[in-house]
Amino acid sequence: xxxxxxxxxxxxxxxxxxxxVELATEYLNAINARNPSINGYITLNPDxxxxxxxxxxxxxxxxxxxxxxxxxxxYKDIFCQTGWRTACASKMLDNFVAPYTATVVQxxxxxxxxxxxxxxxxxxxxxxxxxxxFYGAVHNPFNTQHVAGGSSGGxxxxxxxxxxxxxxxxxTGGSIRQPASHCGITGLKPxxxxxxxxxxxxxxxxxxxxxxxxxxxxxxxxxxxxxxSFDERDSTSLDRAREDYTSQLNQPLKGMKxxxxxxxxxxxxxxxxxxxxxxxxxxxxxxxxxxxEVSLPQTELSIPAYYVLASAEAxxxxxxxxxxxxxxxxxxxxxxxEMYSNTRAEGFGSEVKRRIMIGxxxxxxxxxxxxxxxxxxxRRLVANDFQAAxxxxxxxxxxxxxxxxxxxxxxxQDPVQAYLSDIYTIAVNLAxxxxxxxxxxxxxxxxxxxxxxxxxxxxxxxxxxxAHQMQLHSDWHTKRPA
Ligand code: GLN
Numbered sequence: 337x338x339x340x341x342x343x344x345x346x347x348x349x350x351x352x353x354x355x356x357v358e359l360a361t362e363y364l365n366a367i368n369a370r371n372p373s374i375n376g377y378i379t380l381n382p383d384x385x386x387x388x389x390x391x392x393x394x395x396x397x398x399x400x401x402x403x404x405x406x407x408x409x410x411y412k413d414i415f416c417q418t419g420w421r422t423a424c425a426s427k428m429l430d431n432f433v434a435p436y437t438a439t440v441v442q443x444x445x446x447x448x449x450x451x452x453x454x455x456x457x458x459x460x461x462x463x464x465x466x467x468x469x470f471y472g473a474v475h476n477p478f479n480t481q482h483v484a485g486g487s488s489g490g491x492x493x494x495x496x497x498x499x500x501x502x503x504x505x506x507x508t509g510g511s512i513r514q515p516a517s518h519c520g521i522t523g524l525k526p527x528x529x530x531x532x533x534x535x536x537x538x539x540x541x542x543x544x545x546x547x548x549x550x551x552x553x554x555x556x557x558x559x560x561x562x563x564x565s566f567d568e569r570d571s572t573s574l575d576r577a578r579e580d581y582t583s584q585l586n587q588p589l590k591g592m593k594x595x596x597x598x599x600x601x602x603x604x605x606x607x608x609x610x611x612x613x614x615x616x617x618x619x620x621x622x623x624x625x626x627x628x629e630v631s632l633p634q635t636e637l638s639i640p641a642y643y644v645l646a647s648a649e650a651x652x653x654x655x656x657x658x659x660x661x662x663x664x665x666x667x668x669x670x671x672x673x674e675m676y677s678n679t680r681a682e683g684f685g686s687e688v689k690r691r692i693m694i695g696x697x698x699x700x701x702x703x704x705x706x707x708x709x710x711x712x713x714x715r716r717l718v719a720n721d722f723q724a725a726x727x728x729x730x731x732x733x734x735x736x737x738x739x740x741x742x743x744x745x746x747x748x749q750d751p752v753q754a755y756l757s758d759i760y761t762i763a764v765n766l767a768x769x770x771x772x773x774x775x776x777x778x779x780x781x782x783x784x785x786x787x788x789x790x791x792x793x794x795x796x797x798x799x800x801x802x803a804h805q806m807q808l809h810s811d812w813h814t815k816r817p818a
Pocket of ligand 1: 461486539758
């Protein structure tokens with residue numbers, strides 16, 4: 337039953353065909369029945385969900401509802417919300433109940449959206465397959481032998497399995513777009529700075545950005561309208577006029593120039609991914625868009641640059657988990673130093689430890705210039721590549737990942753292989769640009785494949801408009817698991 341898009345759910349509520357309590361109850365029942373096979377949700381609190389739904393019904397009855405009032409949403413386990421356990425899928429925070437609410441969550445609560453629960457993710461958002469979670473891997477709803485992608489794998493899987501009409505994810509190096517691609521949904525990583533990071537547990541602060549994940553681009557636009565805001569509690573929040581991200585949804589694509597980076601259309605992509613790219617190209621061309629070749633020459637360097645910088649920032653951000661103020665504390669220790677080291681040895685999983693060690697190394701005296709500083713310079717070159725490309729085109733079409741979702745266990749054997757699979761998403765984060773992943777095909781095995789539309793700074797409305805036009809003329813985004 338729970339197959340609604342966010343827009344459909346909103347219409348049903350506004351026209352009083354369903355109440356917020358009825359809708360939330362439908363979703364909670366569906367979650368009970370189907371979540372165990374995908375492990376998408378890791379924290380539920382039906383009493384809190386239904387209390388929010390009752391308040392939404394009262395607001396609708398009073399006649400002062402927002403379009404999103406009563407619409408349920410799922411939050412990646414990285415977004416704090418008062419009274420909810422927010423663990424970032426780590427043993428370190430397994431006992432942490434948030435005492436405050438992230439700005440982006442508050443913005444959605446202010447509109448009257450209903451919290452369904454917290455979704456599974458890679459521990460501290462470090463990973464590409466959602467297999468590093470303390471709570472176990474997420475299973476792809478299209479085929480439970482395969483991963484859902486990461487790190488926002490739970491958010492992608494619950495939207496794909498129709499256990500939420502929409503979800504929030506966070507994207508540091510691709511964590512919204514890649515799982516969206518693997519699960520057949522639409523996900524947007526906004527321009528860095530337009531959505532507040534306050535209350536979103538930090539991984540790599542100069543990259544982290546929250547974004548919407550839903551069935552359609554139209555739904556993502558409606559969510560982003562409410563998510564984006566200036567926030568003085570986030571020092572990199574951008575103070576700019578509010579924008580209507582739905583404003584270009586009905587703009588025809590005639591004459592739009594779409595850049596195809598030659599470094600992205602290579603033999604490294606699986607045949608299925610190439611076919612999805614061809615589908616997207618044909619769709620765009622059929623509506624009058626013009627395809628041109630562009631070049632992003634530093635593409636290969638974006639992976640080493642990102643893994644140096646993101647690990648450096650992670651090692652700094654994660655130093656706060658010391659067993660003193662909150663989170664896990666080791667039971668056995670002889671002195672303070674041992675309390676710190678035992679706490680961190682027990683509380684963090686191996687991927688998180690690997691990042692902390694890389695980050696500490698590249699920041700240490702003697703190596704800083706060789707690694708951290710050099711990576712910062714590469715970051716600038718990567719951003720310059722995009723500016724040169726956007727002098728020639730309006731949007732860039734790109735793969736979201738080199739393959740469809742791998743089998744469980746395939747990627748977590750070899751961390752370097754996992755890092756390399758981020759090749760098409762990471763440069764966008766280095767540059768701070770907006771990009772969206774939308775479904776554009778199915779693999780031979782029936783797994784979804786997404787493609788990205790990348791825009792220049794603040795081009796969200798243009799990206800969402802182009803994606804919406806593609807979705808009006810195709811049905812890849814309507815495919816769902818059996
Ligand atoms: N796979 C990348 C990483 O592990 C991206 C993660 C993310 O975007 N949160 O760092």
